[in-house]
Amino acid sequence: MPMRRVVILLLSCCLFGLSAAAAPKTGGTYRFPLATDPPTLDPAQITDTTSHSVASEIFNGLVTYDEKLKITPDLAERWEVSPDKRTYTFYLKKGVKFHHGRECTAHDFRDTFERVLNPATHSPRTGFIDRLKGAKAYMQGQADHVEGITVVDDHTLQLTLAQPFNLFLHLLTYTSNYVVPKEVAEQYGKDFTSHPVGTGPFRFVSWKHDDHLILEANHAYVAGRPYLDRIHYRILPEEVTRLEEFKAGNLEHSDIATGQFASVKNDPKLSKLIVSYPNLGTYALRFNMEKAPFKGNRKLRQAFNYAIDRQAIADIILEGRVIPATGVLPPTMPGYNPQLQGYHYDPQRAQQLLAEAGYPKGVGFPQIDLYFNTSDTHQKIAELVQAYLQQLGIQIGLRTLDWAAYIKLVDDGGTLLHRMGWIADYPDPENFLTVLHHSRNIGPAGNSARYSNPKVDALLDRADATDDWDERKRLYQEVERIIVDDAPWIYVYYYSANTLFQPSVKGLRLTGMDPQMDIGLQPMRLIWLDQ
């Protein structure tokens, strides 16, 4: 059933893409909704999808993703990797200009990486470049430059890692590694966020905070000017308002407000404008594996998994717009295992496992709370889970906190059961399996279930170190099977995006890493308006 749904979602995306096969037209303004004012447009400070969505049009990195989420050149024309897998030599494109007119060279990349690593920048994303040799020493003030960065000449850059890391190119696609001109960043300091200058297809024009932000086409862009003249980002925090603006023809795309999906699908006009595609994300409820009653009680965790009807959650609360989860890796992630059965709704099996776990019919089970960050959807899911567990004889309380309080509590291991979603930073199983399950990542680094299994750690280390994809895939699938059997999470659903696009929007190239409204990986330079 999930696979059928994935195929339908992919087909829907492909069909929409096929309709775009006409001669592109130049001109027009794309009215782009954003749910929040971008917190920052300084690449070194970006941690959110909204800021990324805008910044990815202003800036470029060395490499990026193509439509199949494979690494492809961005400002690097090509690259070579040394036999020991530690040194990457990038040959940069010539004639790349920043928006203020100066040519972008290898020196700019060195300055950019050092700026991110410089403690004075306070970048929250040093982790995406600190694998370079000498990065830690530079961050700790023990060196005045990063040893692993060598500018061979103006158009050749060599990056040397402290240890080989197969996914280094994926890390380079991240926003924090976009190149910025040092002199402009220094001139504005912290205010660079309000004066962003990059090499991207669009240049920054103006920003009225909490209202709108305008970019215009960079006619000197290295790959040629984009089709659009402008992008007019409108900051519209209320989802119903966004939908009404879309219906009135004031936006080129919009998400679909919670509770409105069924009515949009039944609307003969609007239903034709929905583009659905699976996202690389998994929604789960995570146990605390370091505390009783879940510590060392696999049967109890499995009982919880069997007690939940994921299909009902997907159909009733999410209005059928997501895919029930069977494991950790979402369906479009490389290495996804379609054979993995996961847990299906089986109250009898849940009851039996609960008894074997030492709590027959829930007797003796302590009072625990399910924590989630404040949101209508999380609340509804939590209430349904509470009801399912009640059928087993288990009473749980519900606790909601705002994000700042919630994430701190989760980091500190202060919950026994909490909700957490995860959207891929990069399309590789390592980002889900190692980051979220390796014991070295317990706590804020990603493993909030505080799961620790030496066998899993060893397999993950092996998988991460090998560059033979078939072997990696085999190892990751084995790891995922062990993890799902250990059940540190209650697997709930895989994310998918359902976005409305006006019929005039052409050139869409959506991938699993495009959130449903921010569409941050969609190159806006490929979009054109058939008006």
Add this chain to the structure above:
Amino acid sequence: MLRFMVRRLFTLIPVMFGVTLVIFFLSYISLGDPVRAMMGQRGDPEVIAQIRQDYGLDLPFYQQYTRYLGNLLQGDLGRSYRLQRRVSEMIIERLPATLRLATAAMLLAVVCGCTAGILAALRPSSWIDHLVMVVSLFGISTPVFWSGLMLILLFASQWRWFPISGYGDGGLWHLILPAITLGALQTGYIARMTRSSLRDVMHQDYMQTARAKGLREHIIICKHGLKNAAIPVVTVMGISFADLLTGAPLTETIFAWPGIGRMMVSAVGNRDFPVVMGCTLVFALVYVMANLVVDMLYTWLDPRIRYDQKA
């Protein structure tokens, strides 16, 4: 009067000091960590510790507070943790939108509320009175998110009379629906207060005397009735205006209005304490000033009130 004003302005100093102390303390003890919130879902513990140290968040309360107070005395509200921008700059750029919306809502509330209240008071127990009471109750009890969405669906989406959302180029059309949404509650309050206050006054002896003197009814009502009934109404108006300035985050969210309220709610959620402190200080100032204006209006409405006289 001047002495009174100067004295009241001086009371601002302890009030603002108290506000900074209370809000700073509440921020200090609140759950959550601004740096952790800033990092997104995944954060490197070493980097979190480093940034906390650089922002002085690892210092004891008194050191953090004195540092903040020192900067404040030099006119520096600090920088947003999350946005890295100057708080003063963020407030100044949003203040005009907030003032526009609050003023429009207040104007609407005063004109509609007073008119409805007077009509109801002059015809007690009539259908007008009942209608005003029901409509004002509706205004008071209807949640802003519902009335805002209904106005959008009817007047913007369905009939296309007004824009759905946004500040636009600052034109009047963008202002009307948010102002109605925000002003509905205050309109209801003012209508009810005007009605009850005017009805009390209408039975006073001096009103009977005025009638006995043969004055025309509209002069009696406007000159004697309304002026005397206005004191409690003006009190409500003063508090209402301050409420409108500070309490518009929902309206601002529904109509995508770029005001201070929305910014402050977001800052609270992110534990962006410098922004929270800056907004709170502005709001405290608004309340104090609104009360000062109300106190001064009392002396005009009731000449018996003299602030400069010694007891």
